[in-house]
Amino acid sequence: MSTEAFHKETKNLDHAVIRFVGDSGDGMQLTGTQFSTSAALLGNDVATFPNYPSEIRAPQGSLYGVSGFQVNIGATEISTPGDDLDILVAMNPAGLKTNIKDLKPGHMVIVDEDAFTRSNLQKAKYESNPLTDGSLSEYNVIPVPMTSLTREALKDTGLDSKSITRSKNMFALGMLYWLFSKDPKHTIEFLQKKFKNKPQVVEANIKALKAGYHFADTLELMPTHYIVDPAKKEKGTYRIIMGNQATAWGFMAAAKKASLELFLGSYPITPATDILHELSKWRHLDVTAFQAEDEIAGISSAIGASFAGKLAITTTSGPGLALKSEALGLAVMLEIPLVVVDVQRGGPSTGMPTKTEQSDLMQALYGRNGESPLIVIAAKSPADSYDKAFEAAKLTLEHMTPVVLLTDGYIGNGSEPWKIKTLDEMPEISHYQVTEYQEDFHPYKRDPKTLARPWAIPGTPGLEHVIGGLEKDKIEGTVSQDPLNHEEMVKLRAEKVRKVKDFIPPLETEFDQEGDLLVVGWGGTYGSLKTAVKKYKEENPDKKVGLAHFSYINPLPHGVADTFSKFKNILVAELNMGQFADFLRMNYPQFQYTKYNKVQGLPLGSPELIKKFNEILKSE
Amino acid sequence: MTTEIKYTFKDFASDQDVRWCPGCDDYVILRSIQKALPEIGKKKEDIVFISGIGCSSRFPYYMDNYGIHGIHGRAAAIATGTKLANPHLSVWVASGDGDSMAIGGNHFIHTLRRNIDMNYILFNNEIYGLTKGQFSPTSLLGQKTKSSPYGNTQAPFNPGELAIGAQAKFFARVAGNDAKLQTKIYIEAEKHKGTSLVEVLQNCVIFNDGAYKDITDKSVKDDVQLVVEHGKPMIFGKNKDKGLVLDEMKLKVVKIGENGITEDDILVHDAKEPDATLHLALVNLKEPVVMGVIRAVEDETLIERENKVTELAKKTNPIQSFEELLFSGQTYEVEE
Numbered sequence A: 001m002s003t004e005a006f007h008k009e010t011k012n013l014d015h016a017v018i019r020f021v022g023d024s025g026d027g028m029q030l031t032g033t034q035f036s037t038s039a040a041l042l043g044n045d046v047a048t049f050p051n052y053p054s055e056i057r058a059p060q061g062s063l064y065g066v067s068g069f070q071v072n073i074g075a076t077e078i079s080t081p082g083d084d085l086d087i088l089v090a091m092n093p094a095g096l097k098t099n100i101k102d103l104k105p106g107h108m109v110i111v112d113e114d115a116f117t118r119s120n121l122q123k124a125k126y127e128s129n130p131l132t133d134g135s136l137s138e139y140n141v142i143p144v145p146m147t148s149l150t151r152e153a154l155k156d157t158g159l160d161s162k163s164i165t166r167s168k169n170m171f172a173l174g175m176l177y178w179l180f181s182k183d184p185k186h187t188i189e190f191l192q193k194k195f196k197n198k199p200q201v202v203e204a205n206i207k208a209l210k211a212g213y214h215f216a217d218t219l220e221l222m223p224t225h226y227i228v229d230p231a232k233k234e235k236g237t238y239r240i241i242m243g244n245q246a247t248a249w250g251f252m253a254a255a256k257k258a259s260l261e262l263f264l265g266s267y268p269i270t271p272a273t274d275i276l277h278e279l280s281k282w283r284h285l286d287v288t289a290f291q292a293e294d295e296i297a298g299i300s301s302a303i304g305a306s307f308a309g310k311l312a313i314t315t316t317s318g319p320g321l322a323l324k325s326e327a328l329g330l331a332v333m334l335e336i337p338l339v340v341v342d343v344q345r346g347g348p349s350t351g352m353p354t355k356t357e358q359s360d361l362m363q364a365l366y367g368r369n370g371e372s373p374l375i376v377i378a379a380k381s382p383a384d385s386y387d388k389a390f391e392a393a394k395l396t397l398e399h400m401t402p403v404v405l406l407t408d409g410y411i412g413n414g415s416e417p418w419k420i421k422t423l424d425e426m427p428e429i430s431h432y433q434v435t436e437y438q439e440d441f442h443p444y445k446r447d448p449k450t451l452a453r454p455w456a457i458p459g460t461p462g463l464e465h466v467i468g469g470l471e472k473d474k475i476e477g478t479v480s481q482d483p484l485n486h487e488e489m490v491k492l493r494a495e496k497v498r499k500v501k502d503f504i505p506p507l508e509t510e511f512d513q514e515g516d517l518l519v520v521g522w523g524g525t526y527g528s529l530k531t532a533v534k535k536y537k538e539e540n541p542d543k544k545v546g547l548a549h550f551s552y553i554n555p556l557p558h559g560v561a562d563t564f565s566k567f568k569n570i571l572v573a574e575l576n577m578g579q580f581a582d583f584l585r586m587n588y589p590q591f592q593y594t595k596y597n598k599v600q601g602l603p604l605g606s607p608e609l610i611k612k613f614n615e616i617l618k619s620e
Numbered sequence B: 001m002t003t004e005i006k007y008t009f010k011d012f013a014s015d016q017d018v019r020w021c022p023g024c025d026d027y028v029i030l031r032s033i034q035k036a037l038p039e040i041g042k043k044k045e046d047i048v049f050i051s052g053i054g055c056s057s058r059f060p061y062y063m064d065n066y067g068i069h070g071i072h073g074r075a076a077a078i079a080t081g082t083k084l085a086n087p088h089l090s091v092w093v094a095s096g097d098g099d100s101m102a103i104g105g106n107h108f109i110h111t112l113r114r115n116i117d118m119n120y121i122l123f124n125n126e127i128y129g130l131t132k133g134q135f136s137p138t139s140l141l142g143q144k145t146k147s148s149p150y151g152n153t154q155a156p157f158n159p160g161e162l163a164i165g166a167q168a169k170f171f172a173r174v175a176g177n178d179a180k181l182q183t184k185i186y187i188e189a190e191k192h193k194g195t196s197l198v199e200v201l202q203n204c205v206i207f208n209d210g211a212y213k214d215i216t217d218k219s220v221k222d223d224v225q226l227v228v229e230h231g232k233p234m235i236f237g238k239n240k241d242k243g244l245v246l247d248e249m250k251l252k253v254v255k256i257g258e259n260g261i262t263e264d265d266i267l268v269h270d271a272k273e274p275d276a277t278l279h280l281a282l283v284n285l286k287e288p289v290v291m292g293v294i295r296a297v298e299d300e301t302l303i304e305r306e307n308k309v310t311e312l313a314k315k316t317n318p319i320q321s322f323e324e325l326l327f328s329g330q331t332y333e334v335e336e
Helices: A028-041 A093-102 A118-123 A146-153 A161-166 A168-179 A185-194 A199-218 A243-257 A273-280 A295-307 A318-334 A361-366 A384-399 A409-413 A483-503 A523-539 A560-564 A579-587 A606-618 B026-039 B056-062 B075-085 B097-101 B105-114 B159-165 B179-191 B218-224 B277-284 B302-316 B322-326
Strands: A009-013 A015-023 A045-051 A066-074 A085-090 A103-112 A140-144 A224-228 A236-242 A262-266 A287-291 A311-316 A339-344 A375-378 A403-408 A415-419 A466-468 A509-511 A515-522 A545-550 A552-554 A567-574 A594-597 B047-051 B066-069 B090-096 B118-124 B170-175 B195-201 B225-228 B242-247 B250-255 B289-296 B331-334
Touching: A015 A028, A015 A093, A015 A168, A015 A224, A028 A045, A028 A066, A028 A168, A028 A185, A028 A236, A028 A415, A045 A409, A066 A093, A085 A093, A085 A168, A093 A103, A093 A118, A103 A168, A146 A161, A146 A168, A146 A199, A161 A168, A161 A199, A168 A185, A168 A199, A168 A224, A185 A199, A236 A243, A243 A262, A243 A273, A243 A311, A243 A339, A243 A384, A243 A403, A243 A409, A243 B322, A262 A273, A262 A295, A262 B075, A273 A287, A287 A295, A287 B075, A295 A311, A295 A318, A295 B066, A295 B075, A295 B105, A311 A318, A311 A384, A318 A339, A318 A361, A318 A466, A339 A384, A339 A409, A361 A375, A361 A403, A361 A552, A361 A579, A375 A384, A384 A403, A384 A409, A384 A483, A403 A409, A403 A523, A409 A523, A466 B056, A509 A523, A515 A523, A515 A579, A515 A606, A523 A545, A523 A567, A523 A606, A545 A560, A560 A567, A567 A579, A567 A606, A594 A606, B026 B056, B026 B118, B026 B179, B047 B056, B047 B075, B056 B066, B056 B090, B056 B118, B075 B090, B075 B105, B075 B118, B075 B302, B090 B097, B097 B105, B097 B118, B097 B159, B105 B159, B105 B195, B118 B179, B159 B170, B159 B195, B159 B277, B170 B179, B170 B277, B179 B195, B179 B289, B218 B225, B250 B277, B277 B289
Parallel strands: A009 A224, A015 A085, A085 A103, A103 A140, A262 A287, A262 A311, A311 A339, A339 A403, A375 A403, A466 B066, A515 A545, A515 A567, A567 A594, B047 B066, B047 B090, B090 B118, B118 B195, B170 B195, B225 B289
Antiparallel strands: A015 A066, A045 A066, A045 A415, A236 A415, A236 B331, A375 A552, A509 A545, B170 B289, B242 B250
């Protein structure tokens, strides 16, 4: 298809935020994924975020059944899926109603006007038709009869009318490709591959895609199309990766690097289940993915597998971490390698399963009986999940203590371009496994450098020993209820975790290294905070603002006090009621912390952050 | 796997002091297993004992093998991970009635249905011992315990019945004081491919002493215990003159030599029959109480099924290495 000789004007954009919304059955996730992938393949930087209801197939047309997919494409570096929308594509009234508030005034909303029937309007609780009653006057509304145009275009394909109607998402996608001057060839290739055994479906989808593309070209209401130039990125081979997929692959990479096999014990839970799905595919690549009968069996089987010498992990979300806490305490006591991944979601209790939050931090740090310290780290973006899963595995193997890796629904389900990192590009991983007889073996005799104990696995002759949840003798690991031995063991386990500080990178500050305001965050908010600080600094070049983002939470890295002392104000922004701020206050009470907290199941946005920066810096 | 090393029971005893109450049947179980292990052809470093919490769960400390003393109820789940991680290991679970059927009930039933190859010794004393005497999921109705001073109101499980309901392919029962039969059954359990559940009627001398005396006392046992063997008629009694027949869908005790009954009329035990109807009748029989290997049905194990699908993935998945995975699907080049 030709992308040249446009008779309409073109306009260059630095970036554009687009959201596709419709019924959960309208294929919005596929449409959004295709648009993002094409944009990335054509050189844009992208960040995406799906937003879907917790019901699988909510009643058609209902407000709570709206499924959305947001993508931010850029000619410069993109760190988040974006805040307010530049373009909204709404396939039905319910989608329009629940999303229009996020569209920037004056900006374009493309709707399938065929879907604005009396019954759909009623389901969306509209009293009159918003397309005709003037209520959308502040927006640029482009009503397109997508359903009937798709039907017309596909009438000769021989497909039944239901299948034809289902192709209207491709019509919408075609329009967007025209609007952003994108060649739809990658989607055509994708359709040919995906439905290779259903040539009729391939033909219909491609026809709908092209029909939408050409329709947009001729539509007088769309006089301009946009160009978002390719972004400058480091040279290399890239792919679009989702956070949960990156987490799964990071563990696979770590297992390969450590020459161990990977074991996952897991129970399905939103939004972590995709890690189980991903690892279930690769059983022929030395991965055992065991779907257990419950969360407790998930972690318990991982403990059993770790004892037998595998790199063992368990994956879950907040409620599952609560169920795993007793077994996690056992792993602390056994001093074996184990990684628990918590893809955080809105809580407490069942809370908001499909929405993001960072409110499991205290649970990860302290949610066990007794003095039970372990390593806690957090991933900061979808692609960073690969590195942090790898790092979690490296730390648990090199320090013989469990690790909790915190990600969240936002980065777990979000995606972005990732410069593929092969095994050669990853650091080495060592471990304490013992598989041959040793003279003078003592199960709890520690390496003075790390305080890790040897990991002698079943099958090793002469090193038979029993480990367990009862307090142990500090050398032999046999049961000991001796008061002083217990106190020493409690301190040893804590010291072992503290020592990790010397093996992780010191805290880094981005933007200004000293000055007026240090913005502090951790985990999945990195992209939001970076975008906000960057924007704020562009608007306020006289202000000195730094960003200190934490990936390592327990232990905290070196350099915290030094960094904090260089700024007049410290703002800790997080998606909870201030858990990390409290943790920092406990560890570094000499500083004043201002908090910015949000618990709406949504990521942090630039406008709200910038407002907060202004509040702090104007009051000076 | 066979081994040249000839072990004796002493090779499996650890240097730890055994701390069960004097007279506890757990001593009999410990010694019977230590006597069984030299016969199973496994190296001692390839044997793992995993337990939960309770008196029985101290078991791994007394064995000179690898072991985990886990947390309450989770032994089967931990053991499942160990066996999946290294199928070559001989994995044994030591667990009590509370550990298995109250707090660990979920893991218990799922382990049985999966038929993972391990041996599960269920120490059933019908009481909580380590917490000093509360009723358990196998305590009798009306039983007076510290938490049921006026009598237990919660109807008990029959472990064999529960196990068969949970798709168990191997179930054996044995008296806690019967060392000889125990050793024999533990060897059978290890030989059986799949989850082998052995219920031991274990007397707790402190909190439920005598719970089984009507079954296990030397003076009565021959007349109240029927020890079944695959392929042999189900005959019992001091004089070997009583046996089981089927009468209108129910098991009935008959006397050989009376009413024209001969040994040929007695039901022959078939442990290998997949249909569990008769096995269920045997586990539920009150007089006599049936001991021995009641059910031993050959079936695919979890690991055999796992291996099959791994082979399928090897054959059918176009991606055959981690490097290939990294570069699979839609990738793109960025030039400088």
